[in-house]
Amino acid sequence: FIFLSADICRVCRSEGTPEKPLYHPCVCTGSIKFIHQECLVQWLKHSRKEYCELCKHRFAFTPIYSPDMPSRLPIQDIFAGLVTSIGTAIRYWFHYTLVAFAWLGVVPLTACRIYKCLFTGSVSSLLTLPLDILSTENLLADCLQGCFVVTCTLCAFISLVWLREQIVHGGAPQWLEQNQQQPLNGVGQQNEAQAVVNGGVENAVLDQPANPAAENVVVGENPEIQEEQVDEEEEDNEDEEDAVVEDAADANNGAQDDMNWNALEWDRAAEELTWERMLGLDGSLVFLEHVFWVVSLNTLFILVFAFCPYHIGHFSIVGLGFEEYVQASHFEGLITTIVGYVLLAVTLIVCHGLAALVKFQRSRRLLGVCYIVVKVSLLVVVEIGVFPLICGWWLDICSLEMFDATLKDRELSFQSAPGTTMFLHWLVGMVYVFYFASFILLLREVLRPGVLWFLRNLNDPDFNPVQEMIHLPIYRHLRRFILSVIVFGSIVLLMLWLPIRIIKYLLPNFLPYNVMLYSDAPVSELSLELLLLQVVLPALLEQGHTRQWLKGLVRAWTVTAGYLLDLHSYLLGDQEENENNANQQPNNQHARNNNAIPVVGEGLHAAHQAILQQGGPVGFQPYRRPLKFPLRIFLLIVFMCITLLIASLICLTLPVFAGRWLMSFWTGTAKIHELYTAACGLYVCWLTIRAVTVLVAWMPQGRRVIFQKVKEWSLMIMKTLIVAMLLAGVVPLLLGLLFELVIVAPLRVPLDQTPLFYPWQDWALGVLHAKIIAAITLMGPQWWLKTVIEQVYANGIRNIDLHFIIRKLAAPVISVLLLSLCVPYIIASGVVPLLGVTAEMQNLVQRRIYPFLLMVVVLMGILSFQVRQFKRLYEHIKNDKYLVGQRLVNYERKSGKQGTSTTPPQSSQE
Numbered sequence: 001f002i003f004l005s006a007d008i009c010r011v012c013r014s015e016g017t018p019e020k021p022l023y024h025p026c027v028c029t030g031s032i033k034f035i036h037q038e039c040l041v042q043w044l045k046h047s048r049k050e051y052c053e054l055c056k057h058r059f060a061f062t063p064i065y066s067p068d069m070p071s072r073l074p075i076q077d078i079f080a081g082l083v084t085s086i087g088t089a090i091r092y093w094f095h096y097t098l099v100a101f102a103w104l105g106v107v108p109l110t111a112c113r114i115y116k117c118l119f120t121g122s123v124s125s126l127l128t129l130p131l132d133i134l135s136t137e138n139l140l141a142d143c144l145q146g147c148f149v150v151t152c153t154l155c156a157f158i159s160l161v162w163l164r165e166q167i168v169h170g171g172a173p174q175w176l177e178q179n180q181q182q183p184l185n186g187v188g189q190q191n192e193a194q195a196v197v198n199g200g201v202e203n204a205v206l207d208q209p210a211n212p213a214a215e216n217v218v219v220g221e222n223p224e225i226q227e228e229q230v231d232e233e234e235e236d237n238e239d240e241e242d243a244v245v246e247d248a249a250d251a252n253n254g255a256q257d258d259m260n261w262n263a264l265e266w267d268r269a270a271e272e273l274t275w276e277r278m279l280g281l282d283g284s285l286v287f288l289e290h291v292f293w294v295v296s297l298n299t300l301f302i303l304v305f306a307f308c309p310y311h312i313g314h315f316s317i318v319g320l321g322f323e324e325y326v327q328a329s330h331f332e333g334l335i336t337t338i339v340g341y342v343l344l345a346v347t348l349i350v351c352h353g354l355a356a357l358v359k360f361q362r363s364r365r366l367l368g369v370c371y372i373v374v375k376v377s378l379l380v381v382v383e384i385g386v387f388p389l390i391c392g393w394w395l396d397i398c399s400l401e402m403f404d405a406t407l408k409d410r411e412l413s414f415q416s417a418p419g420t421t422m423f424l425h426w427l428v429g430m431v432y433v434f435y436f437a438s439f440i441l442l443l444r445e446v447l448r449p450g451v452l453w454f455l456r457n458l459n460d461p462d463f464n465p466v467q468e469m470i471h472l473p474i475y476r477h478l479r480r481f482i483l484s485v486i487v488f489g490s491i492v493l494l495m496l497w498l499p500i501r502i503i504k505y506l507l508p509n510f511l512p513y514n515v516m517l518y519s520d521a522p523v524s525e526l527s528l529e530l531l532l533l534q535v536v537l538p539a540l541l542e543q544g545h546t547r548q549w550l551k552g553l554v555r556a557w558t559v560t561a562g563y564l565l566d567l568h569s570y571l572l573g574d575q576e577e578n579e580n581n582a583n584q585q586p587n588n589q590h591a592r593n594n595n596a597i598p599v600v601g602e603g604l605h606a607a608h609q610a611i612l613q614q615g616g617p618v619g620f621q622p623y624r625r626p627l628k629f630p631l632r633i634f635l636l637i638v639f640m641c642i643t644l645l646i647a648s649l650i651c652l653t654l655p656v657f658a659g660r661w662l663m664s665f666w667t668g669t670a671k672i673h674e675l676y677t678a679a680c681g682l683y684v685c686w687l688t689i690r691a692v693t694v695l696v697a698w699m700p701q702g703r704r705v706i707f708q709k710v711k712e713w714s715l716m717i718m719k720t721l722i723v724a725m726l727l728a729g730v731v732p733l734l735l736g737l738l739f740e741l742v743i744v745a746p747l748r749v750p751l752d753q754t755p756l757f758y759p760w761q762d763w764a765l766g767v768l769h770a771k772i773i774a775a776i777t778l779m780g781p782q783w784w785l786k787t788v789i790e791q792v793y794a795n796g797i798r799n800i801d802l803h804f805i806i807r808k809l810a811a812p813v814i815s816v817l818l819l820s821l822c823v824p825y826i827i828a829s830g831v832v833p834l835l836g837v838t839a840e841m842q843n844l845v846q847r848r849i850y851p852f853l854l855m856v857v858v859l860m861g862i863l864s865f866q867v868r869q870f871k872r873l874y875e876h877i878k879n880d881k882y883l884v885g886q887r888l889v890n891y892e893r894k895s896g897k898q899g900t901s902t903t904p905p906q907s908s909q910e
Helices: 037-047 075-120 123-127 129-133 139-170 192-206 225-232 241-258 263-272 275-279 287-320 323-328 332-357 361-398 407-416 418-446 465-471 474-506 525-541 545-565 568-572 575-593 602-613 629-667 674-701 703-748 759-779 784-795 802-835 839-882
Strands: 061-065 883-888
Touching: 037 883, 061 839, 075 123, 075 129, 075 139, 075 287, 075 839, 123 129, 139 287, 139 361, 139 465, 275 287, 287 323, 287 332, 323 332, 332 361, 361 407, 361 418, 361 465, 361 474, 407 418, 418 474, 418 545, 474 629, 545 568, 545 629, 545 674, 629 674, 674 703, 703 759, 703 802, 703 839, 759 784, 784 802, 802 839, 839 883
Parallel strands: none
Antiparallel strands: 061 883
């Protein structure tokens, strides 16, 4: 049987009728070719797209106007539409002005005035607070300060919410659970039983002597881990059994209270409350309520998190007589607030213990949560603020001789600008800590898992520093902080202070480095800074080879040290040991069942790992332990220190020496900032090492391949040099010169003086302007320049297309810049003198023609934009008054087809 199938709609699967014809608006064929216009419009509203999701063809609609529409709109219609549009624009302008005034004026201003009122410390300031809020004095400064206050309060609010999520999802400490009533353990305060557990286990693990002659037993998990959990608690469990039953009932009630909120209602409210609605950008006035709540939240957080701790600390410092010392630090407010938080934490500990004694479970839990908040806040300040600051100051102190400075100079700089000095030292310390952590991560990639058992693994997915801050007691964090200060400080001594002393002894004339802010060199300091920031540093930082080189050096050093000291198995591990590990598992299981404390081999480090990470060792691999193992470890540490010392000596001398030698050909005997010489020397060293590594990689391939590679690279380098000369030389020079003629010279040089142009400075500024223009172009809409730049970036250096770059990018850009420079000059110097004007007028035209033509171009652009806007307004008015509908347009091929299908065809092809 042969069936003739009729055309049907791809959405509703119905046939076409005279009232609802079928259209084929896109390239799709077969059973999805046709569709009803109503079905398509409904689907477009649902999918929020204007094109077919299969063939990507954009649907087209033709407007249907009323038959009585005139050929041109009457003036009154255009005027009425224009007045309506202006009224709408004015309404939106007033609304957005109110929004901006509320969020950028009222909120920060009230926050700043309330903050000042609370910290004034007088009753009169509270009484005059409404008048102070309405005062017009120092509006801009108070708004800026208020923005900082609002930012701090919002960060505090977000941190509180995030900390609550950490406690809810990560679990609260055991001493906080309501079904266990325990007196809170303070800072290192424990009872005798807990001390026995801590002392027994830690001494057995930390102080156990090594036994070189014993057989190496691999223990995968420490049997004392469960006992060590007692050491992780901040309180003891000494209550009676009847209190436990009452606490369990309270815990159930508390859990029931936590579950009273409806998640669906909160999700629905979150869906309804968008950023536009919350900020008032949707046109409604609901945002005024949000402004009120933000002001109230700011006041509450200022009162709770700033006012109360500050005054607690202030009264305590005044009472103890330390007020003069705190004022001499230039950070009286910060130190006083931190002291207040510390006293508040101690008070919360005492109150928590009292609430536990009198069995006030809700008060006990609330005080415990408040203590966790204060504890985590103080630990964050210590970890992120105090520790990098200590590292920064220690780095500065150890490097004083390198810059020919003294402690008296640092004291004077601190007295003159304490805030800037502390920030710079904190920034240096943060950079040091970051790169040290990055180097530790690189070491973990090379060394055997388990070697760095004493350091936390930042790549561990289970590692959560906030959870550690919540669960671990204070004395554990204090111990970690002291050990970290000792380790980081010792490394600074080894890699900075000691090399400086050696350099001063061996090369007396090499130090100090010249780091003065001025320079007597014939080149501009700004040009050197731009060259460093735009050329040298991106070339060094954007290369991934540096990390691979460093990793290769670390691996080579590890292999060398391992074979010299017979520690290859300990440092890198052995495949044979991994294969035999399965045979040792029964013995390990037997050892775990017998609760044996490991005293030899990797069991010692497994125990350390268990203590530091609250669990079994992660990713631990066994190793073969040689004879005289402690002596070999000591020699390994000595070898490592010597290697770090030599590496530091090379890094402190070789780049600077090479940079000074190269810069001497350019600047002569003039002194230049050592940052530029170091960067230049480092760049040359990087190029040399890169070339050597490439040649070494090519050598096994034979002489013919090497010649071919050298030929290819030489051709690529020549192309790159040509492109660099055009795009990094000619274009920035023309761009900087044009900027100088249009903006700088008319503003800085009077008409009776002759402007002087410095090509080097113009080129340096042109490099900066070119990068900014390229970044804006890549972020903007799609047009020919963006397409060409993206294509050049996609090709890269190795696939560089010289013809494409010159024809599509360099030639058009250089032509536009040359026309922008030459046309005004020809008009001012060639055409204007032919008109017979005076010399003063010629000078005026020559000096002002560039900004004048810029204004003409800008006005033409604005005029063109307004013409397009008027056309859009004209179409909008016509559509509002005379548009009666839209008809879907069929997709027409080159051969042409029927516009619409009022009756279904007899067949359609699949």
